[in-house]
Amino acid sequence: MLFRQLEYFVALARERHFARAANACYVSQPALSEAIRKLEHELKVPLVRRGRTFEGLTPEGERLVLWARRILADRDALEQEVAALQTGLTGDLRLGVVPAASTTIALLTDPFCAEHPLVRVQLETSLRSSTIIDRIRRFELDAGVIYLDGQDTSDLQVTPLYDERHVVIASNDLLTGYTDSISWSDALELPMCLLNNGMRGRQLIDDALAVHGLAASPQIETDSIVALLAHVGTGRWASIVPQTWIATLPAPTGARVLRLADPTVTARIALVTSSSEPGSVLTRALVHTARSAGIGIALDGDPAASGA
Numbered sequence: 233m234l235f236r237q238l239e240y241f242v243a244l245a246r247e248r249h250f251a252r253a254a255n256a257c258y259v260s261q262p263a264l265s266e267a268i269r270k271l272e273h274e275l276k277v278p279l280v281r282r283g284r285t286f287e288g289l290t291p292e293g294e295r296l297v298l299w300a301r302r303i304l305a306d307r308d309a310l311e312q313e314v315a316a317l318q319t320g321l322t323g324d325l326r327l328g329v330v331p332a333a334s335t336t337i338a339l340l341t342d343p344f345c346a347e348h349p350l351v352r353v354q355l356e357t358s359l360r361s362s363t364i365i366d367r368i369r370r371f372e373l374d375a376g377v378i379y380l381d382g383q384d385t386s387d388l389q390v391t392p393l394y395d396e397r398h399v400v401i402a403s404n405d406l407l408t409g410y411t412d413s414i415s416w417s418d419a420l421e422l423p424m425c426l427l428n429n430g431m432r433g434r435q436l437i438d439d440a441l442a443v444h445g446l447a448a449s450p451q452i453e454t455d456s457i458v459a460l461l462a463h464v465g466t467g468r469w470a471s472i473v474p475q476t477w478i479a480t481l482p483a484p485t486g487a488r489v490l491r492l493a494d495p496t497v498t499a500r501i502a503l504v505t506s507s508s509e510p511g512s513v514l515t516r517a518l519v520h521t522a523r524s525a526g527i528g529i530a531l532d533g534d535p536a537a538s539g540a
Contacts (some may be wrong), residue, residue, distance in 0.1 A: 233275075235303075235304065237271040240264045240267045240519060241268055241271060241279060241297060241508060244286070246437045250285075268280060278292060279293040280293055301372075302371060323514055325354065325375070326372070326375075326377050327356070327376065327377070328388070330378055330450060330501075331433075332396065332457075332474055334357035335476065337377060339527045339531070340377070340527060341524055342494065359376070360432070361378035362383065363366070365384070374506075374515050375505045375518055376503065376504050376505075378502060379500070380499075388505065390504075391532065392502045393501045394500075394532070395501070396475070396498060396501055396528050397474065397497065398473065398496075399489050400480070400491075401472075401473055401478065401484075401488070401492075403464070403467040403468075404488055406467075407488050413491040414427040415492075422425070422470035424469070424470055426471060427453065427460070428454065461473075461484055465487070467486060473493070474499075476531050476532075478483060479533070508515065
Protein backbone atom coordinates (compact mmCIF):
# COMPACT_ATOMS: atom_id res chain seq x y z
CA MET A 233 0.00 0.00 0.00
CA LEU A 234 1.37 3.41 -1.02
CA PHE A 235 0.53 6.87 0.28
CA ARG A 236 -0.10 7.85 -3.35
CA GLN A 237 -2.88 5.28 -3.61
CA LEU A 238 -4.53 6.65 -0.47
CA GLU A 239 -4.22 10.21 -1.79
CA TYR A 240 -6.00 9.21 -5.03
CA PHE A 241 -8.70 7.39 -3.07
CA VAL A 242 -9.34 10.37 -0.79
CA ALA A 243 -9.40 12.74 -3.78
CA LEU A 244 -11.99 10.55 -5.53
CA ALA A 245 -14.14 10.45 -2.40
CA ARG A 246 -13.95 14.25 -2.19
CA GLU A 247 -14.47 15.10 -5.88
CA ARG A 248 -17.01 12.30 -6.63
CA HIS A 249 -15.69 12.24 -10.19
CA PHE A 250 -12.73 10.39 -11.71
CA ALA A 251 -11.56 13.18 -14.03
CA ARG A 252 -11.78 15.89 -11.37
CA ALA A 253 -9.95 13.68 -8.87
CA ALA A 254 -7.21 13.02 -11.41
CA ASN A 255 -6.86 16.74 -12.12
CA ALA A 256 -6.65 17.47 -8.40
CA CYS A 257 -3.83 14.92 -8.08
CA TYR A 258 -2.04 16.06 -11.28
CA VAL A 259 -2.19 12.61 -12.86
CA SER A 260 -4.03 11.07 -15.78
CA GLN A 261 -7.42 9.49 -15.18
CA PRO A 262 -6.19 5.99 -16.17
CA ALA A 263 -3.29 6.29 -13.70
CA LEU A 264 -5.64 7.25 -10.89
CA SER A 265 -8.12 4.49 -11.73
CA GLU A 266 -5.38 1.86 -11.90
CA ALA A 267 -3.89 2.94 -8.54
CA ILE A 268 -7.29 2.63 -6.87
CA ARG A 269 -7.84 -0.80 -8.45
CA LYS A 270 -4.48 -1.93 -7.03
CA LEU A 271 -5.50 -0.60 -3.62
CA GLU A 272 -8.75 -2.60 -3.81
CA HIS A 273 -6.74 -5.69 -4.75
CA GLU A 274 -4.36 -5.23 -1.80
CA LEU A 275 -7.20 -4.62 0.69
CA LYS A 276 -9.33 -7.39 -0.86
CA VAL A 277 -12.49 -5.27 -0.76
CA PRO A 278 -14.24 -3.13 -3.41
CA LEU A 279 -13.94 0.58 -2.63
CA VAL A 280 -15.71 2.20 -5.59
CA ARG A 281 -19.02 1.51 -7.31
CA ARG A 282 -18.28 1.78 -11.02
CA GLY A 283 -20.55 2.19 -13.98
CA ARG A 284 -20.13 4.37 -17.02
CA THR A 285 -19.35 7.11 -14.50
CA PHE A 286 -18.45 7.28 -10.82
CA GLU A 287 -21.44 5.98 -8.84
CA GLY A 288 -20.12 6.48 -5.33
CA LEU A 289 -18.13 4.52 -2.76
CA THR A 290 -19.11 1.06 -1.63
CA PRO A 291 -20.04 0.60 2.06
CA GLU A 292 -16.50 -0.69 2.57
CA GLY A 293 -15.13 2.36 0.78
CA GLU A 294 -17.13 4.75 2.98
CA ARG A 295 -15.61 3.10 6.06
CA LEU A 296 -12.06 2.87 4.77
CA VAL A 297 -11.84 6.42 3.41
CA LEU A 298 -11.97 7.59 7.03
CA TRP A 299 -8.85 5.55 7.74
CA ALA A 300 -7.19 6.84 4.58
CA ARG A 301 -7.76 10.45 5.64
CA ARG A 302 -6.43 9.70 9.11
CA ILE A 303 -3.31 7.95 7.78
CA LEU A 304 -2.52 10.86 5.44
CA ALA A 305 -3.11 13.39 8.24
CA ASP A 306 -0.76 11.47 10.53
CA ARG A 307 1.86 11.34 7.76
CA ASP A 308 1.62 15.11 7.32
CA ALA A 309 1.84 15.64 11.08
CA LEU A 310 4.95 13.44 11.24
CA GLU A 311 6.61 15.39 8.44
CA GLN A 312 5.77 18.70 10.14
CA GLU A 313 7.18 17.45 13.44
CA VAL A 314 10.46 16.42 11.81
CA ALA A 315 10.71 19.73 9.95
CA ALA A 316 10.04 21.65 13.18
CA LEU A 317 12.91 19.83 14.90
CA GLN A 318 15.25 20.72 12.04
CA THR A 319 14.32 24.24 10.91
CA GLY A 320 11.32 25.42 12.92
CA LEU A 321 7.67 25.15 11.96
CA THR A 322 6.90 24.88 8.25
CA GLY A 323 3.99 23.67 6.15
CA ASP A 324 0.38 24.66 5.47
CA LEU A 325 -2.22 25.32 8.17
CA ARG A 326 -5.80 25.01 6.89
CA LEU A 327 -8.14 27.16 8.94
CA GLY A 328 -11.91 27.41 8.53
CA VAL A 329 -13.69 30.48 9.93
CA VAL A 330 -17.34 31.47 10.31
CA PRO A 331 -18.16 34.74 8.48
CA ALA A 332 -18.69 36.65 11.75
CA ALA A 333 -15.07 35.98 12.74
CA SER A 334 -13.58 36.98 9.38
CA THR A 335 -12.98 40.48 10.75
CA THR A 336 -11.23 39.27 13.91
CA ILE A 337 -9.24 36.28 12.65
CA ALA A 338 -6.22 38.52 11.99
CA LEU A 339 -5.86 38.90 15.77
CA LEU A 340 -4.97 35.19 15.77
CA THR A 341 -3.22 34.65 12.44
CA ASP A 342 -1.05 37.78 12.60
CA PRO A 343 0.80 36.85 15.83
CA PHE A 344 0.91 33.20 14.74
CA CYS A 345 2.58 34.06 11.42
CA ALA A 346 4.94 36.52 13.13
CA GLU A 347 6.11 33.75 15.43
CA HIS A 348 6.25 31.10 12.67
CA PRO A 349 7.19 32.91 9.44
CA LEU A 350 7.71 29.71 7.42
CA VAL A 351 4.13 28.48 7.95
CA ARG A 352 1.55 29.29 5.27
CA VAL A 353 -2.03 29.80 6.48
CA GLN A 354 -4.92 28.96 4.17
CA LEU A 355 -8.14 30.69 5.31
CA GLU A 356 -11.72 29.85 4.36
CA THR A 357 -14.03 32.46 5.85
CA SER A 358 -17.51 31.57 4.61
CA LEU A 359 -18.18 28.29 6.41
CA ARG A 360 -20.82 27.29 8.93
CA SER A 361 -19.73 26.04 12.35
CA SER A 362 -21.13 22.55 11.68
CA THR A 363 -19.28 22.36 8.35
CA ILE A 364 -16.01 23.36 9.99
CA ILE A 365 -16.39 20.70 12.68
CA ASP A 366 -17.23 18.04 10.11
CA ARG A 367 -14.21 18.94 7.94
CA ILE A 368 -11.87 18.85 10.95
CA ARG A 369 -13.13 15.36 11.74
CA ARG A 370 -12.49 14.36 8.10
CA PHE A 371 -8.95 15.87 8.32
CA GLU A 372 -9.80 18.37 5.57
CA LEU A 373 -9.19 21.30 7.93
CA ASP A 374 -6.59 21.57 10.68
CA ALA A 375 -8.53 24.02 12.86
CA GLY A 376 -11.58 26.24 12.88
CA VAL A 377 -13.06 29.33 14.48
CA ILE A 378 -16.73 28.72 15.21
CA TYR A 379 -19.79 29.72 17.19
CA LEU A 380 -19.45 27.38 20.14
CA ASP A 381 -23.04 27.20 21.39
CA GLY A 382 -25.19 24.40 20.02
CA GLN A 383 -22.27 22.46 18.53
CA ASP A 384 -21.12 18.96 19.43
CA THR A 385 -17.42 19.39 20.22
CA SER A 386 -17.06 16.37 22.50
CA ASP A 387 -14.17 14.92 20.49
CA LEU A 388 -12.43 18.25 19.78
CA GLN A 389 -10.11 20.53 21.72
CA VAL A 390 -11.88 23.84 22.39
CA THR A 391 -10.06 27.10 23.09
CA PRO A 392 -12.42 30.05 23.79
CA LEU A 393 -11.36 33.25 22.03
CA TYR A 394 -13.91 35.96 22.88
CA ASP A 395 -17.57 36.73 23.47
CA GLU A 396 -19.46 38.47 20.69
CA ARG A 397 -21.99 41.14 21.75
CA HIS A 398 -24.46 42.73 19.35
CA VAL A 399 -24.91 46.49 18.98
CA VAL A 400 -26.83 48.90 16.76
CA ILE A 401 -24.87 51.00 14.28
CA ALA A 402 -26.38 53.86 12.29
CA SER A 403 -25.81 57.50 11.35
CA ASN A 404 -26.14 60.33 13.87
CA ASP A 405 -29.29 61.51 12.09
CA LEU A 406 -31.04 58.15 12.56
CA LEU A 407 -30.02 57.96 16.23
CA THR A 408 -31.06 61.47 17.26
CA GLY A 409 -32.38 61.43 20.82
CA TYR A 410 -30.45 58.34 21.91
CA THR A 411 -27.32 58.48 24.04
CA ASP A 412 -25.61 55.15 24.65
CA SER A 413 -28.36 52.52 24.36
CA ILE A 414 -31.54 51.73 22.44
CA SER A 415 -34.38 49.27 23.00
CA TRP A 416 -35.04 46.40 20.64
CA SER A 417 -38.45 47.79 19.67
CA ASP A 418 -37.00 51.22 18.91
CA ALA A 419 -34.19 49.65 16.89
CA LEU A 420 -36.74 47.93 14.65
CA GLU A 421 -38.30 51.30 13.83
CA LEU A 422 -35.08 52.21 12.01
CA PRO A 423 -34.62 51.39 8.30
CA MET A 424 -32.79 48.11 8.86
CA CYS A 425 -30.36 45.98 6.88
CA LEU A 426 -29.38 42.63 8.40
CA LEU A 427 -27.66 39.35 7.67
CA ASN A 428 -29.63 36.70 5.80
CA ASN A 429 -32.00 34.32 7.53
CA GLY A 430 -30.17 31.12 8.37
CA MET A 431 -26.86 32.76 9.21
CA ARG A 432 -25.91 32.27 12.86
CA GLY A 433 -25.52 36.01 13.50
CA ARG A 434 -29.08 36.57 12.27
CA GLN A 435 -30.43 33.68 14.33
CA LEU A 436 -29.03 35.30 17.48
CA ILE A 437 -30.87 38.52 16.64
CA ASP A 438 -34.14 36.74 15.82
CA ASP A 439 -33.96 34.75 19.08
CA ALA A 440 -33.45 37.94 21.11
CA LEU A 441 -36.36 39.64 19.36
CA ALA A 442 -38.61 36.64 20.01
CA VAL A 443 -38.13 37.18 23.76
CA HIS A 444 -39.98 40.49 23.31
CA GLY A 445 -42.53 39.08 20.88
CA LEU A 446 -40.86 41.00 18.06
CA ALA A 447 -39.61 40.05 14.61
CA ALA A 448 -37.30 41.77 12.17
CA SER A 449 -38.39 42.59 8.61
CA PRO A 450 -35.35 44.26 7.08
CA GLN A 451 -35.68 45.72 3.61
CA ILE A 452 -32.13 44.64 2.82
CA GLU A 453 -30.59 41.26 3.69
CA THR A 454 -27.09 40.12 2.79
CA ASP A 455 -24.45 37.51 3.59
CA SER A 456 -21.71 40.16 3.54
CA ILE A 457 -20.31 42.06 6.50
CA VAL A 458 -18.84 44.67 4.16
CA ALA A 459 -22.21 45.17 2.44
CA LEU A 460 -23.93 45.86 5.77
CA LEU A 461 -21.41 48.49 6.79
CA ALA A 462 -21.47 50.02 3.32
CA HIS A 463 -25.24 50.54 3.59
CA VAL A 464 -24.84 52.06 7.04
CA GLY A 465 -22.24 54.37 5.50
CA THR A 466 -24.86 55.90 3.19
CA GLY A 467 -26.48 57.43 6.28
CA ARG A 468 -29.90 55.96 5.45
CA TRP A 469 -29.63 52.51 7.03
CA ALA A 470 -29.11 50.97 10.44
CA SER A 471 -27.88 47.50 11.29
CA ILE A 472 -27.38 45.17 14.24
CA VAL A 473 -23.88 43.73 14.24
CA PRO A 474 -21.35 42.19 16.65
CA GLN A 475 -19.30 44.83 18.45
CA THR A 476 -16.18 42.95 17.35
CA TRP A 477 -16.76 44.11 13.77
CA ILE A 478 -16.54 47.70 14.94
CA ALA A 479 -13.42 46.92 16.97
CA THR A 480 -11.57 45.54 13.94
CA LEU A 481 -13.08 47.44 10.99
CA PRO A 482 -13.36 51.22 10.71
CA ALA A 483 -16.93 52.34 11.37
CA PRO A 484 -18.53 54.28 8.50
CA THR A 485 -18.00 58.03 8.69
CA GLY A 486 -20.68 59.70 10.79
CA ALA A 487 -21.94 56.43 12.29
CA ARG A 488 -22.62 55.85 15.97
CA VAL A 489 -22.78 52.63 17.97
CA LEU A 490 -25.41 52.00 20.67
CA ARG A 491 -25.83 49.17 23.14
CA LEU A 492 -29.02 47.16 22.83
CA ALA A 493 -31.08 47.22 26.01
CA ASP A 494 -31.93 43.98 27.83
CA PRO A 495 -31.52 41.28 26.75
CA THR A 496 -27.87 41.55 25.77
CA VAL A 497 -27.12 39.19 22.88
CA THR A 498 -23.85 37.30 23.30
CA ALA A 499 -22.21 34.34 21.62
CA ARG A 500 -18.95 32.54 22.39
CA ILE A 501 -16.42 32.35 19.54
CA ALA A 502 -13.86 29.55 19.95
CA LEU A 503 -10.96 27.85 18.22
CA VAL A 504 -11.49 24.12 17.70
CA THR A 505 -8.88 21.54 16.75
CA SER A 506 -8.62 17.77 16.75
CA SER A 507 -8.03 16.29 20.19
CA SER A 508 -6.17 13.24 18.84
CA GLU A 509 -2.68 12.69 20.23
CA PRO A 510 0.02 13.59 19.49
CA GLY A 511 -1.68 15.63 16.79
CA SER A 512 -0.22 18.23 14.46
CA VAL A 513 2.63 20.43 15.65
CA LEU A 514 1.04 23.29 13.68
CA THR A 515 -2.28 23.07 15.49
CA ARG A 516 -0.50 22.83 18.84
CA ALA A 517 1.35 26.03 18.01
CA LEU A 518 -1.90 27.71 16.91
CA VAL A 519 -3.59 26.79 20.19
CA HIS A 520 -0.61 28.21 22.11
CA THR A 521 -0.94 31.48 20.19
CA ALA A 522 -4.69 31.59 20.82
CA ARG A 523 -4.17 31.18 24.55
CA SER A 524 -1.50 33.85 24.78
CA ALA A 525 -2.79 36.46 22.31
CA GLY A 526 -5.44 37.91 24.65
CA ILE A 527 -7.94 38.39 21.82
CA GLY A 528 -10.86 39.00 24.18
CA ILE A 529 -8.93 41.73 25.97
CA ALA A 530 -7.92 43.33 22.67
CA LEU A 531 -11.52 43.46 21.50
CA ASP A 532 -13.36 44.75 24.55
CA GLY A 533 -11.02 44.91 27.53
CA ASP A 534 -12.63 41.89 29.20
CA PRO A 535 -9.96 39.51 30.56
CA ALA A 536 -12.53 36.71 30.88
CA ALA A 537 -13.32 36.97 27.17
CA SER A 538 -9.82 35.96 26.18
CA GLY A 539 -10.42 32.40 27.35
CA ALA A 540 -7.33 32.55 29.54
